[in-house]
Amino acid sequence: MDGKLDATDRRLLSVLQQQGRISNADLSERVNLSPSACHRRVQRLEEEGFIRDYVALLDARKMGRTTVIYVEIKLSGQADEILDAFEQAVQKVPEVLECHLMAGTADYLLKVVAQDADDFARLHRAKLACLPGVMQIQSSFSLKCVQSTTALPV
Known part of the structure; x- marks a missing residue:
């Protein structure tokens, strides 16, 4: 089977x-x-890898991470070394929950959590803007989560 x-x-x-x-x-x-x-x-x-892991899903509000921001990143180039350097560095930023290499106008799309707008401003300046190869950052704040699940359709 x-x-x-x-x-x-x-x-x-x-x-x-x-x-x-x-x-x-x-x-x-x-x-x-x-x-x-x-x-x-x-x-x-x-x-067989259908079940990858078992985890505890934490309540973001109770953890003080009530703000979700989607961040589009444009890099200075598409060379493998630029992409690799960015990907290795972004994995070390704990506030980045997801990082996707994209087709389209942005090179990467990040899902980031923060305590509030001030916390994100600090994170933006101290961590995101300092990632290797970052040329442009466009951030969008989530106003309300309408649907969220970790369950894949089976």
Whole structure:
């Protein structure tokens, strides 16, 4: 079954995306498998890389990170060494939750969290503007999150 998902695998993945800490007994009941068969399937899904990791999702408000900013970055060039230097450096900025290499007008799109506008101004000046190769930065503040999920369609 290497690399293929059947309906049971999809049910397992769907439940695990919503309740990563569910017990094997409860999971097996939810997907109509014996506990041992359920455990074997989950192990296989982990080994084959369908399940990449288990994490705790923190509440941004309780962590004091209530401001989300999408930052478009244009670099001074497209040479591999410029892209590589930027990518290595941006991974060291903890406030950057996501960094995507883009097609279009921006070279990169970052999802950044901050405490507030003043905190982002500090972050912009001290970290983002200092990243290698940065030529232009365009920031957009999120006013309201309408939809947010970590669950992929299965």
